[in-house]
């Protein structure tokens with residue numbers, strides 16, 4: 001197992017773990033949508049005691065026994081922890097320093113999946129921004 005490393009947007013919080021990875025999944029639940037302001041989120045599950053953190057992490061209890069950690073400086077979401085899986089922490093895969101090897105093996109709570117995701121294939125695609133920043137033409 002290679003060392004996994006990650007960080008928040010501003011870099012004030014970092015994490016690392018030698019694993020083992022206990023799950024790789026994409027969660028479509030409405031709470032994850034609201035917590036991340038995104039239509040879904042991807043997680044890497046790890047044993048809680050196998051993860052080393054640096055920097056301050058704040059958490060929000062989104063439902064009883066469920067804690068969602070974030071960087072107080074930049075607001076990046078870092079993890080999901082629940083009393084339902086007490087030995088495990090689910091770290092947001094988008095915080096990985098290198099996401100190239102990340103492969104989710106499951107999608108969960110599809111019953112709450114954002115319906116507009118079905119429209120994405122029909123939307124125009126652009127390698128860069130759709131419109132130039134600053135209103136330039």
Ligand SMILES: [Zn+2]
Nearest residue numbers: 008010071074
């Ligand atoms: Zn940060």
Ligand SMILES: [Zn+2]
Nearest residue numbers: 027028029032
């Ligand atoms: Zn979720």
